[in-house]
Amino acid sequence: MSFYAYGLGEITPPEQGGPAFDTHFQLLQTLNSWGFPVVSSVERAQGATGLVAYHERIGALRDSLPFDIDGVVYKVDSLALQRQMGFVTREPRWAIAHKYPAQEQLTTVLDIDVQVGRTGKLTPVAKLAPVFVGGVTVTNATLHNADEARRKDVRVGDTVIVRRAGDVIPEVVGVLANKRPAGAQMFTMPDRCPVCGSAAVREPGEADTRCTGGLFCSAQRKQAMLHFAQRRAVEVEGLGDKLVDQLVDTGVINTLPDLYRLGLTALASLDRMAEKSGQNILQALEKSKQTTLPRFLFGLGIRHVGEATAKALARHFGGLDAVMAATQEQLLEVPDIGPIVAQSIRTFFDQPHNREVVEQLRACGMTWDEGERTAQAPKPLAGKTVVLTGTLPTLSRDQAKDRLEAAGAKVAGSVSKKTHYVVAGADAGSKLDKAREFGVKVLDEAGLLALLDGAGVDDPPNPEKTDDRA
Ligand SMILES: [Zn+2]
Known part of the structure; x- marks a missing residue:
C-alpha cells in the first residue's frame, strides 16, 4: 500500500507547540520536506482560466501518471478562508472536483446472464472478458431490461465498448457491428425465472419483466434478507450475500424470521464458518432486534x-x-x-x-x-444542534442520529459556536478539540441517553464525572 499526503488529521494545535500553516500549498510543501510523499503535480492557479488550463495540462498527462485519476480537485489555498467557508454536511465549500470524461475500453461478450432481484425483477447482465477500465477490472455490465437489451442489441460474441466512471455501474456504450461473429443470436428475455422456474411476466406498460414466484423463489428470498439486513434497514452486521446464499441454498433458513431462530450449531455447520464468526452473527442479530x-x-x-x-x-x-x-x-x-x-x-x-x-x-x-408521531411526540431537543464524533460504546452513528432527530434535534457535521452539544465516543478527533475551544458541552453516551429521556436538557451530566463512572 502506498499513499500521497494531501491533508492533516489530528495534530497538536499551534498554541501547544504544533506546526502552524497559512495555506494548503505551504502545508503540502512542509509535508514533503518531512519526507511524506506528496503529488508533484500540485500547482497554485488563479481564477477560472488558471484552473481550466491546469485541468487541461493534467488531462494530457492522465495516461502517463503512475496512478489512475478521474479528475482534479480545486481547493481554496488560504486555510483561514477554508475555515470560514466550512462544510455543507460532509462536503467542503472550499474544494470541488473537476472530472474528466469516463474512460472506455473494448472487450467481448462471453455470455448474457439473467439475474433475479428482490422484487423478482429480471435483469439481463452481459458477462465480459475482463477489461481494465476507469481504475478497476470490469467483468459485468447491466443491460437493464428487455427494451434496453433490444435497443443496444448486444449478442454473445460481440465486441463492445464498455464505459465506467467513478463508482457508477459499468455500462455497454455500443456494439462494433462489423466485428459480430456469424450466427450470433439476438437476446430474448426468458419467459421462465432462471432461478425457480416460475412464469416471468411483463405487465402492460411496465419496462421490467418479473418472476411471479414471490417468496417461493430463492433468489427473491435471498435479496429480501439482504435488504432487511442492510445498514439503512435493521442492520445485521456481517450478514452478506455469501452467507445468505449458503443459508438459503442449504435450507437452513427459508424465511426472514428464520434468521432469528438461527443457532450456533446450524451456523457452525456451514462451510468456512468459524465458531467465532458464528457468534458475531448471532450477536449482530440480537442487536438488530431493537430497531x-x-x-x-x-x-x-x-x-x-x-x-x-x-x-x-x-x-x-x-x-x-x-x-x-x-x-x-x-x-x-x-x-x-x-x-x-x-x-x-x-x-x-x-x-x-x-x-x-x-x-x-x-x-x-x-x-x-412505537408512537413516533411527530405531531404528538414530545420534542425535548427541538431547536438544539448536536454534533456526533468518535465511536460510542453501544449506539451506532446512525442509531444515535435517528434518536436525536426523533427528539427534534438537528444533527450537524461540524462544531461551531452555535452547537449545543457534542457527543464524543472513543477516538473522537478534532471536533472534540473544537468543542472545548468553543466551550460547547461535551457528552458521552450515557449523557446522550439522559438527554434523550428529556432529563437534564438545561443541566447535562458533567462529562468528566460520567467518564470516571465508565
Ligand atoms: Zn424466481
Whole structure:
C-alpha cells in the first residue's frame, strides 16, 4: 500500500507547540520536506482560466501518471478562508472536483446472464472478458431490461465498448457491428425465472419483466434478507450475500424470521464458518432486534417504500398496526404518498404471508419505538444542534442520529459556536478539540441517553464525572 499526503488529521494545535500553516500549498510543501510523499503535480492557479488550463495540462498527462485519476480537485489555498467557508454536511465549500470524461475500453461478450432481484425483477447482465477500465477490472455490465437489451442489441460474441466512471455501474456504450461473429443470436428475455422456474411476466406498460414466484423463489428470498439486513434497514452486521446464499441454498433458513431462530450449531455447520464468526452473527442479530419503526418498515421491502416513505409512514401513523390497518384513502393522507405507493402498501399487507412474517418477527423479539408521531411526540431537543464524533460504546452513528432527530434535534457535521452539544465516543478527533475551544458541552453516551429521556436538557451530566463512572 502506498499513499500521497494531501491533508492533516489530528495534530497538536499551534498554541501547544504544533506546526502552524497559512495555506494548503505551504502545508503540502512542509509535508514533503518531512519526507511524506506528496503529488508533484500540485500547482497554485488563479481564477477560472488558471484552473481550466491546469485541468487541461493534467488531462494530457492522465495516461502517463503512475496512478489512475478521474479528475482534479480545486481547493481554496488560504486555510483561514477554508475555515470560514466550512462544510455543507460532509462536503467542503472550499474544494470541488473537476472530472474528466469516463474512460472506455473494448472487450467481448462471453455470455448474457439473467439475474433475479428482490422484487423478482429480471435483469439481463452481459458477462465480459475482463477489461481494465476507469481504475478497476470490469467483468459485468447491466443491460437493464428487455427494451434496453433490444435497443443496444448486444449478442454473445460481440465486441463492445464498455464505459465506467467513478463508482457508477459499468455500462455497454455500443456494439462494433462489423466485428459480430456469424450466427450470433439476438437476446430474448426468458419467459421462465432462471432461478425457480416460475412464469416471468411483463405487465402492460411496465419496462421490467418479473418472476411471479414471490417468496417461493430463492433468489427473491435471498435479496429480501439482504435488504432487511442492510445498514439503512435493521442492520445485521456481517450478514452478506455469501452467507445468505449458503443459508438459503442449504435450507437452513427459508424465511426472514428464520434468521432469528438461527443457532450456533446450524451456523457452525456451514462451510468456512468459524465458531467465532458464528457468534458475531448471532450477536449482530440480537442487536438488530431493537430497531426503529421507519427502519423496520423500510426493511420489509415493500415495493416503492424507500427510507423517506418509511419515515413518513411512521410519523403519520405512529405505530405498525395502524400502518397495516390503514385503508388506501388513509394512506393517501400521508405527505408524498400517491396512489401507486398506497396501493403497493395495501397489497403488501393484504398478503397473509407478509402479515405472518411481521407477526413472527415480533414473536422473535423484534421491537421498535412505537408512537413516533411527530405531531404528538414530545420534542425535548427541538431547536438544539448536536454534533456526533468518535465511536460510542453501544449506539451506532446512525442509531444515535435517528434518536436525536426523533427528539427534534438537528444533527450537524461540524462544531461551531452555535452547537449545543457534542457527543464524543472513543477516538473522537478534532471536533472534540473544537468543542472545548468553543466551550460547547461535551457528552458521552450515557449523557446522550439522559438527554434523550428529556432529563437534564438545561443541566447535562458533567462529562468528566460520567467518564470516571465508565
Ligand atoms: Zn424466481
